[in-house]
Amino acid sequence: MLDMLKSVFSNLSRKPVTRMYPYEERKPFDINRGHLENNIDECIFCGMCQRVCPSNCIKVDRKTSVWEYNPFECVLCGVCVEKCPKKCLKLDVHYRSCTDKKYNIHLEKHDDSEKAGA
Amino acid sequence: MSDKSTIPFGPQHPVLPEPIHLKLVVEDEKVVEAYPAFGFVHRGLETLAQKKDFNQMVYVVERVCGICSCMHGQDYCEAIEELMGVQVPVRAEYLRTIWAELHRIHSHLLWLGLFADAFGFENLFMQTWKIREKIMDILEATSGNRVIISVNIVGGVRKDINSEQAKWILKELDDVEEQLKDINDVVMNNYTVKERTVGIGVLTKEEAYELGATGPMAKGSGVDLDLRTTGYAAYKYLDFEPIVEKDGDSYARNLVRMREIFQSIDLIRQALSKMPEGDINVPVKGNPPAGEVISRLEQSRGEVVYYIKSNGTKFLDRLRIRTPTFANIPALLKILPGSQLQDVPVLILTIDPCISCTER
Numbered sequence: 001m002l003d004m005l006k007s008v009f010s011n012l013s014r015k016p017v018t019r020m021y022p023y024e025e026r027k028p029f030d031i032n033r034g035h036l037e038n039n040i041d042e043c044i045f046c047g048m049c050q051r052v053c054p055s056n057c058i059k060v061d062r063k064t065s066v067w068e069y070n071p072f073e074c075v076l077c078g079v080c081v082e083k084c085p086k087k088c089l090k091l092d093v094h095y096r097s098c099t100d101k102k103y104n105i106h107l108e109k110h111d112d113s114e115k116a117g118a
Numbered sequence: 119m120s121d122k123s124t125i126p127f128g129p130q131h132p133v134l135p136e137p138i139h140l141k142l143v144v145e146d147e148k149v150v151e152a153y154p155a156f157g158f159v160h161r162g163l164e165t166l167a168q169k170k171d172f173n174q175m176v177y178v179v180e181r182v183c184g185i186c187s188c189m190h191g192q193d194y195c196e197a198i199e200e201l202m203g204v205q206v207p208v209r210a211e212y213l214r215t216i217w218a219e220l221h222r223i224h225s226h227l228l229w230l231g232l233f234a235d236a237f238g239f240e241n242l243f244m245q246t247w248k249i250r251e252k253i254m255d256i257l258e259a260t261s262g263n264r265v266i267i268s269v270n271i272v273g274g275v276r277k278d279i280n281s282e283q284a285k286w287i288l289k290e291l292d293d294v295e296e297q298l299k300d301i302n303d304v305v306m307n308n309y310t311v312k313e314r315t316v317g318i319g320v321l322t323k324e325e326a327y328e329l330g331a332t333g334p335m336a337k338g339s340g341v342d343l344d345l346r347t348t349g350y351a352a353y354k355y356l357d358f359e360p361i362v363e364k365d366g367d368s369y370a371r372n373l374v375r376m377r378e379i380f381q382s383i384d385l386i387r388q389a390l391s392k393m394p395e396g397d398i399n400v401p402v403k404g405n406p407p408a409g410e411v412i413s414r415l416e417q418s419r420g421e422v423v424y425y426i427k428s429n430g431t432k433f434l435d436r437l438r439i440r441t442p443t444f445a446n447i448p449a450l451l452k453i454l455p456g457s458q459l460q461d462v463p464v465l466i467l468t469i470d471p472c473i474s475c476t477e478r
Contacts, residue, residue, distance in 0.1 A: 075181075075266070078262065
C-alpha cells in the first residue's frame with residue numbers, strides 16, 4: 001500500500017518537472033527539425049526538393065525563378081535538405097509560431113544580370 | 119432480471135483516445151457478447167503506395183502509427199531492401215535496433231500510463247509519463263523529432279549516434295531504469311492494481327495460439343512467440359530471451375510489458391557497446407524489381423506484416439500492412455464475454471489497442 005511513498009517524498013523536495021511554457025522555453029536540441037528555410041540567393045531552382053518531397057509541399061518554377069512552400073503541409077522529414085545540391089535549404093531548430101491564418105511562403109529571385117543578358 | 123440489453127462502448131470513450139466501437143450485450147452487469155466495429159479513422163494510406171514513389175512511402179508508412187512509427191518504417195525498408203537485394207551496413211542495423219527499442223520503451227510506458235488512467239490511478243499515469251519524457255528527449259536529440267523520427271531510409275539510416283550521445287543515452291537509461299524500478303513495485307504489488315487485473319480476462323495458451331494473438335497478448339498466455347528471435351536487424355548479434363508469462367490474465371500481460379521495458383534497456387546497452395564503426399547507409403540505385411515480398415518484425419504490440427508487390431517501376435502495385443492490434447482483436451472478443459462491465463475498459467487496454475494502425 002505504501003509503495004508510492006518514496007516517489008511522494010522525492011517529489012515534495014524536487015522542483016516541478018513541467019515548465020511554465022510560454023514564459024520558460026526549453027532550449028531545442030542541435031538537430032531539432034523546427035522549420036524549413038531557403039536561402040533564395042543561392043537557389044538554382046533545380047526542383048530536386050519538389051521531386052523528393054513526400055508531402056508535395058514545395059513547388060518550384062524554374063522559368064520564373066519562384067520557390068513556393070506550404071509550411072502547413074510540410075512534415076519536416078528533412079529529405080529536401082539532404083538532397084539539395086546547393087545546400088541552400090536548411091532546417092532551423094526553432095518551430096514556427098502559431099497562427100490563425102494559413103499562408104504559403106513565396107520566394108522569388110530577381111537576377112538583374114540575367115534579365116539584362118536576355 | 120436476466121433480460122439482455124445492449125450497451126455501446128465507444129467510438130468516443132473516456133479511456134480511449136482512439137475510436138473503436140464495441141456493441142456489448144450485457145446481462146445485468148455481465149458481458150455476454152461483444153461485436154466490434156471499425157473504420158472510423160481509415161485514411162487509405164496503403165493506396166498511397168500507388169501514387170508516391172517507394173522512397174517517399176517510407177515517410178507515409180511511418181505515419182501509420184504514432185507510437186511505433188520507427189518500426190513501421192524499418193519493416194517497410196527491410197521489405198524493399200529484400201526485394202532489391204540491398205545489404206545494409208552493420209552499423210545501420212544496430213542503429214535501427216536502438217531506435218526500435220527506444221520506441222518499445224516509450225510505447226510500453228505510454229500504455230502503462232493509459233492503463234493506470236483506465237482504472238483511475240492518475241498518479242501512476244503522471245509518474246510513467248514523466249519517465250517517458252526522458253526517452254522522448256533521447257529520440258529528439260538523436261533524430262531531430264520526438265515521435266515520428268524519420269530515421270529509416272531504403273539502404274540504411276539517415277542519422278548517426280556518436281560516442282558522446284551514446285554515453286549520454288546510457289546515463290539517461292540508468293536514470294530511467296532506477297525510476298522504473300520504483301514504479302515496477304507499485305504496478306506489480308499494489309493491491310488496487312492486482313484487484314483489477316489478477317484472474318481477469320484469462321486467455322489460455324491454446325486459445326491465444328488458435329486466435330492468432332501476438333505480442334504481449336500471446337506472451338502473457340505462455341506462447342513463446344517473439345519475432346526478434348528470428349534475428350532481423352541487429353538482434354542476431356544480441357543476447358536475449360523472449361519474455362513469457364504463463365497465467366494469461368491481465369496481470370500477466372502487464373508483467374510481460376513491464377519486463378519488456380527492462381529487457382529493452384538491456385538490449386540498448388548491449389547494442390551501444392557492440393555497435394561497430396562504419397557507414398550508416400548504402401546508396402540505392404534504380405527501382406525495386408517486379409516481385410512480391412513479405413517482411414515481418416516485432417513491434418511493441420506484436421507482429422507487424424508488410425506485404426509488398428512491385429511491378430518494376432518506382433510506384434508499388436500493392437502495399438498491405440497487417441498490424442498487431444488487428445491480430446489481437448479476435449483474442450479480445452474471446453476474453454470480453456464473461457467479464458464484468460467495469461472491467462471492459464481495462465481489458466481493452468490490456469491488448470494495447472492502436473486503432474490508427476488497425477485502420478491505416
